[in-house]
Amino acid sequence: MYTKKVIAVLTILSFALYGPFVPLHFGGIPAQASEISSEESSSTVEQTISVESSSSTEEEQSSDLPDKSHETNDEKPSKENEQNSTEEVEIQTVAINEEQESESVSLESSEPSTQEEASTEDPKLNLSESSDTEIPPEEEEVTEEDSSNLDSSLEETEAVVSENTEETQTLESSQSSSYSAPVELQETSVAIVQDPELSTDKADYHPGETATIFGRFFSSIQNILLTIFGYGPDGNDYTESTQEVTTDEEGSFETTYTLDEVYRPIYTVQANSTDGALLAETTFTDTPATSVTLMGYKIPVGGSFNPGWTTGNLDKSYDEGEWVPYQLVINNVQTEYPNLASFPDIGLEFDFTDSGGARFVDLVRSVQLGNVELNDDQGFPDEDGNAFILNSLSDANPAQNHPDEEEWDLDNYTLVNTLTGWDPTTQVNIPVVGSAPGTVTDLDHQFYITGAQIQEWASSTGNLLTDTIVVYFQLHESRTFVWEHALQGGYDQAPTDDWGGWLYDNPPYTSDSRLGSGFVPGSSGHVTTQITGIGEKTVPIPIPPSPPGLIDGYKFEGSLDGPGIENWQIHILAKVEGGIIFDTHVATDINGYYSFPSLTAGTWYVGEHLGPGSPHEDGWEQTYPDSTIFISPGATSSLVADFPTDVMNEITPIHLAEWGWTVDLSLDQPEQHDINFANFFGTPNTLLDISVSSSTVYAGDTVDLTITEENTGDVKLNNPYVDVFDGSATTTLNKASASFVDGDDNDDGILDPEETWQWIITGVVVNSDTSYTATGHGTDALGGDVT
Numbered sequence: 085m086y087t088k089k090v091i092a093v094l095t096i097l098s099f100a101l102y103g104p105f106v107p108l109h110f111g112g113i114p115a116q117a118s119e120i121s122s123e124e125s126s127s128t129v130e131q132t133i134s135v136e137s138s139s140s141t142e143e144e145q146s147s148d149l150p151d152k153s154h155e156t157n158d159e160k161p162s163k164e165n166e167q168n169s170t171e172e173v174e175i176q177t178v179a180i181n182e183e184q185e186s187e188s189v190s191l192e193s194s195e196p197s198t199q200e201e202a203s204t205e206d207p208k209l210n211l212s213e214s215s216d217t218e219i220p221p222e223e224e225e226v227t228e229e230d231s232s233n234l235d236s237s238l239e240e241t242e243a244v245v246s247e248n249t250e251e252t253q254t255l256e257s258s259q260s261s262s263y264s265a266p267v268e269l270q271e272t273s274v275a276i277v278q279d280p281e282l283s284t285d286k287a288d289y290h291p292g293e294t295a296t297i298f299g300r301f302f303s304s305i306q307n308i309l310l311t312i313f314g315y316g317p318d319g320n321d322y323t324e325s326t327q328e329v330t331t332d333e334e335g336s337f338e339t340t341y342t343l344d345e346v347y348r349p350i351y352t353v354q355a356n357s358t359d360g361a362l363l364a365e366t367t368f369t370d371t372p373a374t375s376v377t378l379m380g381y382k383i384p385v386g387g388s389f390n391p392g393w394t395t396g397n398l399d400k401s402y403d404e405g406e407w408v409p410y411q412l413v414i415n416n417v418q419t420e421y422p423n424l425a426s427f428p429d430i431g432l433e434f435d436f437t438d439s440g441g442a443r444f445v446d447l448v449r450s451v452q453l454g455n456v457e458l459n460d461d462q463g464f465p466d467e468d469g470n471a472f473i474l475n476s477l478s479d480a481n482p483a484q485n486h487p488d489e490e491e492w493d494l495d496n497y498t499l500v501n502t503l504t505g506w507d508p509t510t511q512v513n514i515p516v517v518g519s520a521p522g523t524v525t526d527l528d529h530q531f532y533i534t535g536a537q538i539q540e541w542a543s544s545t546g547n548l549l550t551d552t553i554v555v556y557f558q559l560h561e562s563r564t565f566v567w568e569h570a571l572q573g574g575y576d577q578a579p580t581d582d583w584g585g586w587l588y589d590n591p592p593y594t595s596d597s598r599l600g601s602g603f604v605p606g607s608s609g610h611v612t613t614q615i616t617g618i619g620e621k622t623v624p625i626p627i628p629p630s631p632p633g634l635i636d637g638y639k640f641e642g643s644l645d646g647p648g649i650e651n652w653q654i655h656i657l658a659k660v661e662g663g664i665i666f667d668t669h670v671a672t673d674i675n676g677y678y679s680f681p682s683l684t685a686g687t688w689y690v691g692e693h694l695g696p697g698s699p700h701e702d703g704w705e706q707t708y709p710d711s712t713i714f715i716s717p718g719a720t721s722s723l724v725a726d727f728p729t730d731v732m733n734e735i736t737p738i739h740l741a742e743w744g745w746t747v748d749l750s751l752d753q754p755e756q757h758d759i760n761f762a763n764f765f766g767t768p769n770t771l772l773d774i775s776v777s778s779s780t781v782y783a784g785d786t787v788d789l790t791i792t793e794e795n796t797g798d799v800k801l802n803n804p805y806v807d808v809f810d811g812s813a814t815t816t817l818n819k820a821s822a823s824f825v826d827g828d829d830n831d832d833g834i835l836d837p838e839e840t841w842q843w844i845i846t847g848v849v850v851n852s853d854t855s856y857t858a859t860g861h862g863t864d865a866l867g868g869d870v871t
Contacts (some may be wrong), residue, residue: 119192152414176349219794280335282353282366292619294342299364302335306696307358312341314351314370321346345619347372372416376613378621381409381463383480391474392460397608398626401477403751404602405563405660405684405721407449407483409464412555412613413457420617423548424539430555431532431614433516435604435625437525442603443567445625447560447661448512448531449583453541454497454554462492469493481751485686487663489579492556496545501582503537513584521590524598530614531557548582559611559630560661564682569668572596580662602630602682633683633749636691637759640675644708644762648676653693654761656680657731665734671698675858685751689731691724691744692761705799705864706741708762711832718748719756766798768870770835772806772860786848791817792827793860794840801862801870804835805811806843809857817843837864 108277132265278301285296302308308331313324323344328339343351348370355364375569379393383401393411402408412432421427435444450465464472464483469492472483491499500506512531515522522529531554542548560583564571575585609625639652655669672678680688695701709721724744725732741763747756770793777788791808795801803819817823819833819841827841835841848854862870 123619137243169449187516193776217673238772249391280355280364280494282355282364284353284366284368286368286759288369289343290369290371291343291345291347291375292373294340295351295368297339297341298336298337299329299331299355300334300336302331302337302355302363304331304333304335306331306335308337308363309356309358310339311354311356312351314348316346316348321348323348343370345375347375352672372419374414374416374420374618376615376618376621377413377415377609378623379411379413380611380614380623381627383474383477385477389474389476390460391463391480392533393458393463394623395623397624400629401480402484402500402561402625402626403628403684404561404565404600404631404682405686406561406628407464407486407558407661408484408561409450409556409558410611410623411458411557412621414553414555414615414869416551417550417553417862418551424542424550427535427538428616430553431530431533432557432611433528433530433554433614435527435609436529437527438604438606438609439527440603440605441525442599442601443562444604444609445529445559446513446562446567446572446584446588446600447580447583449558449560450491451500451512451531451533451555451557452491452497453500453533453538454492454494455545455547455550455552456494456496456558457552457554458492458556463489481685487659487661492745496547497556497701498541498545500537500541501611501767503540505534505537508582508584509586513587521587521593524592525595529584532614543577559625561601563660563684564602564631565658565668565680565684566660566666567596567598567600568682570595570597570670571666574664574666575662577664578662580664583662585662600631600682602628631682631684632754633685634679634681634755634757635683635688635747635749635759636677636679636757637690637761639672639678639692640708640762642707642762642764646758646762647676648672649696649763650674650676652676652678652696652761653698654678654764655691655693657689657691657727657734658726659730663730665731667734669693683749683754685749685754688749689727689744690747690759691735692763693739694741695763700739703767703799704763704765705768706743706761707764707800708760709743709745711743715755715756715758717756718750719759720746722746764799766837768799768801768862768864769797770794770801770804770860770870771856772864773797774856774858781850783850783852787848787850789845789848789856791843791845791858792840793835793862795835795837795862797870798837798862800837801835801864802845803833804860804862807859807861808845809852809859811855815845 095108120336120551128808158270251836258273266553280302281300282869283298285298289295293336297310297312299308299310308329310327310329311324311326313322315322323346326342327339328730329339331337341353350367350369353366354362355370356362362609377395379395380398381391382396382398383391384399385401395398398408410429410432414430417427434448436446450780461474462471463474464486466472466483466486467488467490469490472479472486474480474483489499491497501508509520511533514520514531515526516528516530517526535636538553539548543574566574572585572588574583576587576589577585604627607624608627610622611625612622613620625837635656637654639649639654640646650672652672653669654672655667657665657667659665670678670680680690692706693700693702713721715721721743722745724735724740725742726733727744727746747759749756775788775790778785781787791806793804793806793810795804803818805816808815808817819828823843823845825842825844829839830836848856859871864870
């Protein structure tokens with residue numbers, strides 16, 4: 085092995101002296117001696133080069149060596165030329181000054197350097213192997229620029245030498261009066277192999293963000309299968325995505341991956357070759373951002389009965405007039421809103437009118453704030469704030485039709501309408517576009533809770549540090565019965581005015597007539613969150629079936645066998661949401677027929693006017709119903725006066741006939757027919773007669789008096805009685821009197837047309853001044869006293 089060791093010690097004068105110097109160059113560039121006149125130099129430069137060799141012979145070396153920095157492996161000398169030759173070269177350059185620096189560097193070279201090569205390059209160089217050769221410096225004028233160049237050259241030399249790595253070098257030295265010894269250091273590049281790497285632009289992301297994935301140190305133009313996967317916090321919600329990427333010429337690539345809205349604590353990214361070998365792997369985390377989940381309460385109609393909260397369809401278990409519960413759950417609120425500071429308004433937008441013109445949702449109630457998500461058993465609060473127990477579909481009906489607003493009896497739940505600043509006219513049932521009252525064809529309406537009200541709730545319940553906010557509310561499926569008859573103005577009273585009913589006593593809503601929610605086309609509507617800075621969520625509003633309820637019947641003249649009477653007003657009344665009583669009427673057609681379609685399950689009250697027309701015509705007597713009658717499946721006649729008090733209050737002053745019907749409709753039996761009425765038009769009249777038992781009577785005789793009252797009119801007379809005046813006192817005779825004989829043919833207590841009632845007063849003593857006067861009475865259908 086032929087090896088050279090180079091030791092260089094350099095000591096340089098301060099550049100301020102501008103003294104003579106010998107520049108030392110590497111890389112095959114000859115080092116040229118500077119010419120410095122002795123007169124101009126205040127110091128000397130001494131250079132000593134000694135060469136020691138263990139070889140027996142040495143070829144002459146040239147001062148000019150070729151630059152072999154671009155030499156290929158094939159061009160390099162073989163190892164055979166490197167054997168049995170070892171040479172050590174020491175280069176020492178000394179500059180005399182007040183301060184001296186020295187540096188010793190050892191360099192080994194595997195490149196052979198023969199004297200023959202040296203001599204061909206520079207014949208002026210002649211070095212002795214056994215003794216040092218002293219080379220006098222050439223004189224040259226030193227300028228400030230030369231000194232600066234020297235400084236740069238020496239710094240570069242020190243940088244190369246300080247690497248202390250084995251490099252292939254060729255050292256050639258020469259000596260002449262005009263050249264210094266050239267030294268060549270030739271570097272051999274070393275390839276550093278790096279393992280493939282994966283990285284991302286961030287270490288952590290929020291759900292919904294996009295991650296940028298980088299790859300480097302792969303093979304050039306390499307096809308890679310990239311797999312990204314992650315699990316939810318409980319090991320659920322697994323997701324996996326694959327991408328095919330191709331590296332560039334430098335073995336790098338860049339791609340993106342968008343996280344969905346599901347929180348997963350950690351994601352893994354793997355790069356695999358096309359044959360399945362794992363090349364690189366990295367991970368990134370998924371810190372949960374403030375997120376929203378909007379759910380509706382599903383009540384199944386088929387299969388096992390398992391009601392509960394869902395983000396999907398709510399099944400077809402809701403009818404017109406019923407309330408649909410929702411809960412909005414906002415999680416990780418402290419991530420972006422510490423202490424709920426600057427928390428935005430919470431808005432919820434719902435379908436108000438469908439494209440075909442039917443009214444959809446018309447009221448909102450039970451809006452309340454809490455911090456505990458409701459479970460599947462907690463769909464509807466009852467009057468005690470506890471959950472309605474739902475074990476079957478029949479259990480759900482009372483909950484869905486509960487007339488009142490209720491608050492959950494749970495820690496930290498508070499009705500929003502109890503908070504400061506709550507104003508339904510600006511916060512409930514307001515247009516999404518434009519200002520209130522909007523138009524009757526607004527597609528969407530909304531309600532919202534202000535950030536200040538949320539702060540007030542959190543502060544009053546000690547929840548400023550809560551990480552969860554829950555908003556519970558119920559949406560009302562509008563009733564065709566109300567909207568088709570333009571009754572919605574009745575909602576502008578307590579409590580429904582606070583639920584958005586305030587709107588409907590404003591033009592043009594007061595006279596607006598349209599179908600209700602059961603006539604909305606499609607499969608569902610939508611309720612959508614509107615919260616600034618937080619993701620939007622939408623869930624369905626169930627579309628109820630067209631209401632199947634129906635009550636109908638006829639108006640007859642005289643009896644159920646008589647002809648129909650046209651234009652007779654038939655009334656229907658119902659107690660709906662909020663306990664409000666709605667009353668409307670229709671007129672019979674030419675055949676005496678009437679109907680009330682599109683009714684929902686519940687109790688309905690039906691009555692008739694006292695006569696046809698509006699205002700009604702007097703002189704008619706109700707002949708049917710006139711007693712308690714049951715008609716299947718759910719109708720019972722009764723006195724109108726026996727209707728519930730709140731229903732009676734709605735029809736005060738009385739403008740209905742004496743008898744009416746109470747009708748119960750159910751989901752199983754939604755139709756009720758044969759709710760009929762009959763009336764007879766005539767003149768009420770009575771004929772009274774009094775007679776004695778003997779045609780000839782003397783003073784002191786005893787006789788019997790027979791008194792009769794005949795209904796000679798064509799209407800019934802209720803409560804018939806006779807007043808008998810004997811000149812000093814009046815005695816009243818009725819059916820309950822002991823003197824009543826007979827005459828009530830159907831035993832109904834009514835003096836029917838053509839009936840004659842009879843009383844006999846016995847043992848009357850006749851005096852010379854005896855006188856009896858009898859007066860008959862009865863009450864007609866209009867309440868008049870007929871005598």
